[in-house]
Amino acid sequence: MSKMDQTPSGERVHIAFFGRRNAGKSSLVNAFTGQELAVVSDVKGTTTDPVYKAMELLPMGPVMIVDTPGIDDEGALGEKRVRRTRQVLNMADLAIVVCDATLPMGRAEEELLELLRQRQIPHLLVRNKADLLLRIPDGDGAVYTSASTGLGIQELKDKVASMTLVEDPQRPLVSDLLSPGDVVVLVVPIDKAAPKGRLILPQQQTIRDILDAGASALVCRDSELTETLEKLVEPPRLVITDSQVFDKVSAVVPETVPLTSFSILMARHKGDLEVTVEGARALAKLRSGDKVLISEGCTHHRQCGDIGTQKLPQWIRRYTGVEPEFCFTSGRDFPEDLSGISLVIHCGGCMLTRRQMRYRHRICADQGVPITNYGIVISHIHGILERAVRPFPEI
Numbered sequence: 375m376s377k378m379d380q381t382p383s384g385e386r387v388h389i390a391f392f393g394r395r396n397a398g399k400s401s402l403v404n405a406f407t408g409q410e411l412a413v414v415s416d417v418k419g420t421t422t423d424p425v426y427k428a429m430e431l432l433p434m435g436p437v438m439i440v441d442t443p444g445i446d447d448e449g450a451l452g453e454k455r456v457r458r459t460r461q462v463l464n465m466a467d468l469a470i471v472v473c474d475a476t477l478p479m480g481r482a483e484e485e486l487l488e489l490l491r492q493r494q495i496p497h498l499l500v501r502n503k504a505d506l507l508l509r510i511p512d513g514d515g516a517v518y519t520s521a522s523t524g525l526g527i528q529e530l531k532d533k534v535a536s537m538t539l540v541e542d543p544q545r546p547l548v549s550d551l552l553s554p555g556d557v558v559v560l561v562v563p564i565d566k567a568a569p570k571g572r573l574i575l576p577q578q579q580t581i582r583d584i585l586d587a588g589a590s591a592l593v594c595r596d597s598e599l600t601e602t603l604e605k606l607v608e609p610p611r612l613v614i615t616d617s618q619v620f621d622k623v624s625a626v627v628p629e630t631v632p633l634t635s636f637s638i639l640m641a642r643h644k645g646d647l648e649v650t651v652e653g654a655r656a657l658a659k660l661r662s663g664d665k666v667l668i669s670e671g672c673t674h675h676r677q678c679g680d681i682g683t684q685k686l687p688q689w690i691r692r693y694t695g696v697e698p699e700f701c702f703t704s705g706r707d708f709p710e711d712l713s714g715i716s717l718v719i720h721c722g723g724c725m726l727t728r729r730q731m732r733y734r735h736r737i738c739a740d741q742g743v744p745i746t747n748y749g750i751v752i753s754h755i756h757g758i759l760e761r762a763v764r765p766f767p768e769i
């Protein structure tokens with residue numbers, strides 16, 4: 375695997391291609407990426423689900439290209455595709471609106487451009503199939519391309535790569551809390567839920583961020599934590615634990631040593647730590663039958679094991695003494711309508727972009743539904759929330 379391929383999707387700039395069916399969008403995406411990414415045919419609406427492709431676009435760096443179904447798709451299935459396309463808007467950092475150069479722009483494109491302006495997503499208008507024009511107009515701000523002849527493809531790449539992203543200041547995972555030479559102890563339980571032969575993404579990213587700060591990361595299992603701490607000449611600058619063993623680790627680590635969890639670091643990096651801490655208060659108001667949505671950013675092979683699906687529901691039942699109803703979402707799915715939901719508990723979201731995570735926060739805020747995070751809930755339940763957020767100056 376090349377170095378570039380290893381950049382997690384949640385850390386890539388997402389560039390989404392939108393357009394009506396048969397605007398030549400998928401052919402353009404293939405020409406842009408230099409690969410057969412999307413199925414292309416003359417039949418309208420060949421792209422049925424968004425298609426993702428990671429690539430390097432210099433000087434921007436690692437990006438994720440997203441090809442979307444047509445914005446004018448029809449029928450029941452078509453509506454579903456259009457909904458999926460609109461969901462991509464919630465993760466797009468940049469948008470390319472593709473239309474057929476031989477046809478006038480229609481309402482579909484106008485509406486899409488308006489949505490992009492409202493959401494302040496930087497975008498470019500591309501007029502494709504320009505090889506069919508007798509003369510290429512200039513001065514209208516659009517990029518004229520032809521996926522079949524290659525006309526304008528390099529110009530499009532250059533323009534996209536030099537576009538300015540809307541600044542969304544992202545807090546580092548942990549490096550801003552460290553100084554060169556600091557030692558950080560990471561506690562990683564290796565139980566049957568841990569993936570074989572590797573660490574999960576939040577752990578890998580945290581180690582990398584510690585190294586970027588010029589500090590050292592010392593990784594051990596919870597079973598070796600006591601002896602690891604004893605071997606250190608000085609107490610560590612910080613201990614970061616997997617949330618599942620928060621209570622056990624908190625009992626071992628002296629009160630004077632700052633302690634937090636990977637999940638809380640992620641909540642700070644991707645979303646809004648203050649909001650998620652506030653959201654945990656909703657646990658006290660839960661009644662039997664209230665609906666709690668537990669949401670994870672991974673799909674098939676859950677990287678965070680069974681915390682969300684099994685352990686959290688058990689701990690919440692035991693802590694509150696009531697029987698809430700739990701429902702679950704995973705991957706890119708997240709309901710736009712939260713009617714009937716009393717609380718959302720989200721994982722760290724390491725696979726999601728910050729824009730996606732913040733959009734989920736906005737859905738909750740707009741509908742008055744509290745949102746919190748795995749690590750925050752677990753530390754709250756074990757009575758150590760105050761300690762777990764003490765390392766962060768913003769709290």
Ligand code: SF4
Pocket residue numbers: 574575576640670671672676677678721722723724725726
């Ligand atoms: S469940 Fe969430 S935090 Fe865990 S690996 Fe998946 S996206 Fe990342």
